[in-house]
Amino acid sequence: MFLPLLFISCLEEPECVQLNNNYIKVSFKSATDGTVLPVLVDSVFSEEYIGNFYKGTDETDVYLPLSPVFQQMSFILQTPYKRDTVQVSYNYLPKLYGTQCEVSAMYQNVEITKISFDSLKINVDQIPPNVQVYY
Amino acid sequence: MAQNQEKDTTTFSLTSFVPQGIKFGVDGFGLIRTGINPNLTTIEGKAEFDFKKYIGVFETGVYTNTIDSLPKYRYNISGSFFKIGIDANLLHKSEDKSVFTFGLRYGRARQTDKLQYRINDPVYGFTDNLSAVNSKIGGGWVEMVVGLQVEIFNNLYLGYSARYKLGLRFKQQEFVPFEMAGYGRTETVSQKNSTWGFNYYLLYSIQWEGK
Numbered sequence: 001m002f003l004p005l006l007f008i009s010c011l012e013e014p015e016c017v018q019l020n021n022n023y024i025k026v027s028f029k030s031a032t033d034g035t036v037l038p039v040l041v042d043s044v045f046s047e048e049y050i051g052n053f054y055k056g057t058d059e060t061d062v063y064l065p066l067s068p069v070f071q072q073m074s075f076i077l078q079t080p081y082k083r084d085t086v087q088v089s090y091n092y093l094p095k096l097y098g099t100q101c102e103v104s105a106m107y108q109n110v111e112i113t114k115i116s117f118d119s120l121k122i123n124v125d126q127i128p129p130n131v132q133v134y135y
Numbered sequence: 136m137a138q139n140q141e142k143d144t145t146t147f148s149l150t151s152f153v154p155q156g157i158k159f160g161v162d163g164f165g166l167i168r169t170g171i172n173p174n175l176t177t178i179e180g181k182a183e184f185d186f187k188k189y190i191g192v193f194e195t196g197v198y199t200n201t202i203d204s205l206p207k208y209r210y211n212i213s214g215s216f217f218k219i220g221i222d223a224n225l226l227h228k229s230e231d232k233s234v235f236t237f238g239l240r241y242g243r244a245r246q247t248d249k250l251q252y253r254i255n256d257p258v259y260g261f262t263d264n265l266s267a268v269n270s271k272i273g274g275g276w277v278e279m280v281v282g283l284q285v286e287i288f289n290n291l292y293l294g295y296s297a298r299y300k301l302g303l304r305f306k307q308q309e310f311v312p313f314e315m316a317g318y319g320r321t322e323t324v325s326q327k328n329s330t331w332g333f334n335y336y337l338l339y340s341i342q343w344e345g346k
Contacts, residue, residue, distance in 0.1 A: 049259055065258040068265070094250055094267055095311040096208060097322070103208050103252040106311070 016101035024064040031134040042078040087114035154184040160338035174201040190222040198316035214246025216317030240278040244316040267309035274305030298332040
């Protein structure tokens with residue numbers, strides 16, 4: 001009758017995970033043949049925070065980081081050609097995996113609500129969705 | 136003759152649904168945990184309706200817990216739950232009054248839980264303290280239960296049950312609940328959508344028909 005007490009300590013050992021889905025990926029591609037096209041990115045910044053994520057570098061992809069503090073963010077991409085805006089809305093869902101863990105960030109219902117690129121393709125199958133821009 | 140046979144059959148089917156006794160029990164394991172951990176209260180009781188081969192079961196309880204790991208987080212939960220189900224008594228023909236059961240349960244919980252937590256954002260370089268609340272959310276799940284009971288004194292039983300809990304469904308509001316009252320941890324990395332449970336019962340039996 002008392003044997004099952006021995007097994008109790010074996011139940012549910014906590015493990016931690018760090019989810020990494022808090023970036024919107026914007027890829028630059030050639031409008032003529034669809035191949036990857038490096039673009040000189042002068043700056044990428046958000047309206048919600050001061051500071052540049054990219055400064056005068058050639059990039060084939062830029063990653064727009066979402067913040068858990070907001071439910072909507074706007075990013076400004078400045079290239080030699082033009083200045084574009086990407087507005088993203090999302091829900092932030094905290095999740096605790098174990099008593100020894102930090103709270104993990106899960107972003108849900110990520111949607112591009114406003115975008116100013118002329119030629120683009122949004123992969124909504126991706127979580128979060130990826131944006132492909134054609135120059 | 137035919138009329139008598141019909142009467143007998145009717146009498147048999149009606150008495151089959153009248154329990155021969157009832158047991159009331161309290162989960163001693165939960166009480167011990169409550170006594171040891173000042174942040175935890177888990178009280179669970181049950182009633183068993185003895186139909187000889189089968190046992191109807193109703194279980195209910197309350198659960199409150201505070202997990203304090205500040206400055207990382209603090210988690211509070213306060214809820215109640217009930218479970219209904221049926222056990223098959225594999226020892227119903229046994230001479231002594233021991234019970235060995237296998238059964239199923241359906242559980243429902245209602246709870247409010249709160250998560251206060253710190254966010255370190257390496258991208259934006261800030262640390263912020265946030266909080267999220269699930270107010271009066273509900274959840275449901277099923278359990279497979281195996282149990283054993285032995286009479287230790289007149290009408291007094293000691294027994295345990297081991298439970299495999301699965302199929303948890305709930306509707307969170309502001310965060311994923313870490314625990315569900317009566318169920319346990321909602322999810323760990325190694326155990327998704329299932330968990331184990333254990334109870335150690337002290338029961339009192341009232342029989343109005345001999346076994």
